[in-house]
Amino acid sequence: MATIKEVAQRAGVSVGTVSNVLRGSANVRPLVRERVNRAIESLDYHPNQIARSLKTRQTRLLGMVISDITNPFFPQLARGAEDAALEHGYLLVASNTDDRVEREKRVMSVMRQQRVDGIVLVVAPSEGECDHISNMLQSKTPIVCLDRLPRRQRMHSVITDAVYGAEMCMRHLISVGHRRIGIITGNLQLQTAEDRLDGYKNALAAAGISLEPALIRTGDFRFDSGYILTKQLVLGGKCPTALFISNCMMGLGALKAIKELGMRCPDDLALAVFDEVPGNGSFSPEITTVIQPAYHIGYRGTELLIRHIESGEPETPVQIRLTPELRIRESTLPRGGAASWHPSLAKTGD
């Protein structure tokens, strides 16, 4: 591959001048500029970003560490992050952790060696051992947390207002007549999972419905736990009339369980899911969901990260909280006929 030196020779100028042309900056005589550009063209010269990075101490690489791209929430988020990155001339180095801290540590360490300019991070649940995060921060590599807040540290973040989303969804379930509502939560080491549970509790309390511990099951955001815990809830004595599932993968598991149990949704059991469910709208039943602005979480988080990279870290963490949206569909059609219910009843989000 051609180097800047060869371009300089070919154009009959010094490397400094070529550099100036490349960076569009300094005062170069149009004639000279023209000659340099022709040399670049004819040599198919691609500036060596590695050499540039070594000198300038920035790579124009951003790390993106997420949980699992096969969870349909994350592709949207990734697209948002990529769009923001590309608009500012950055490329994304991406990696999945499967929510394992060891993997998070490992990829963040490698990204650090690669000298990424910053990281957007969906933290893995952990019991506090986050030295890798504080070390990173200490070495002046900015991090913006997406979707989840780590328990200990206060950091830059862009998340969904999960308490509000869960509350809104629960109010809807209650408004169509449900009293015995079960919930399957995510891993409660995660603030997000806890928040969704809090929304559940708040809504029940506000409606004067007492909390029934047997209706609360702790899952892990994966298909299997949705499947197993739904069966447990349904078969375990006092079967709920509605289920609130804390994410889409567990939602699919719950649907499968309901099918296998020979129950009908919503007639035998209503279902509402936090997160859009893959395939929703094309199949039956259509599922009532709390929709997170996944794309925007990625986009705004990355934008925030780039702002910090390019103009220095602010003193206090910036925390952005985006509002989710409730989409009501047939899986929560009111029991005993639609006549007893009107969509306006559900709009209690104020």
Add this chain to the structure above:
Amino acid sequence: MATIKEVAQRAGVSVGTVSNVLRGSANVRPLVRERVNRAIESLDYHPNQIARSLKTRQTRLLGMVISDITNPFFPQLARGAEDAALEHGYLLVASNTDDRVEREKRVMSVMRQQRVDGIVLVVAPSEGECDHISNMLQSKTPIVCLDRLPRRQRMHSVITDAVYGAEMCMRHLISVGHRRIGIITGNLQLQTAEDRLDGYKNALAAAGISLEPALIRTGDFRFDSGYILTKQLVLGGKCPTALFISNCMMGLGALKAIKELGMRCPDDLALAVFDEVPGNGSFSPEITTVIQPAYHIGYRGTELLIRHIESGEPETPVQIRLTPELRIRESTLPRGGAASWHPSLAKTGD
């Protein structure tokens, strides 16, 4: 951030020795090695891969250029690619093209500036202007094509045997009694899309069913075209009794159209889809699909790429063709009662 020089000073050795310790290679006295490691630890030293790359001319970065990560086929592929990369100490730089050549050119150019060691590529459809690909190859950056073969060049690739998959699926539809089978294809600039159509044609020919041009519609692998073309096929005069859809996104569109038309699947219209459909198995109906080994395409393609990076390019392109699998589900239950059909009838894949 600490440098190798500081580590050397702290350990009381030369940078050369530290380098030797880092790369685990040369003969270093255990005692000295120990001292160096302690220095590394206490300084929280992370080797600067940028500087290393400049010298060694390899970045341990792999480019992954795909069509669209929100198409559920690609997350699987990406996980396979990442696993292979990580196992060999590489990181993935990822980007989506939305099947637009301009975007493909742009990101590949940036990746080239970043000096990625190689690229796994899902090519965008185009009318032959692939200079960016041949230039890349010429500059000794290996490329392995995944899932799709570019029309002109012969390149390293890992793809699914689409002709075989489509044939197998069509044989099944025919075996349960269908004669008027419609197809919605992908963008026929893509070999993959063409292959699936060829499989369709082969199976019809083998069964002695004459080709009906009106039953062939050209889509673009996106939701909307599946939706629109299904409506056209159904409402356009001679409605088919079964539909073969060339990918999952169009499959979802087709399902939605069928729903809106008030038709029942499979009673009014049978449906088979190439690619696993998101949500399939949890909803109704469950869809008969041709399942591609997406993870393996990513994994083996990346493995192949790394092999070429580390031991030089072979003379002739390596082309790997993986076998898809037919999963028969309720969307193609035979018409006129299950009694007339037995699963064994479908197993004509020999």
Add this chain to the structure above:
DNA sequence: TTGAAAGCGCTAACAA
């Protein structure tokens, strides 16, 4: 407006 040259942090060849 342009050229010359130091230096970014590392590797690897060579010397000691």
Add this chain to the structure above:
DNA sequence: TTGTTAGCGCTTTCAA
């Protein structure tokens, strides 16, 4: 076994 040093391709300061 360890140390010294040139040089990877660029940017940037300083001098001309």
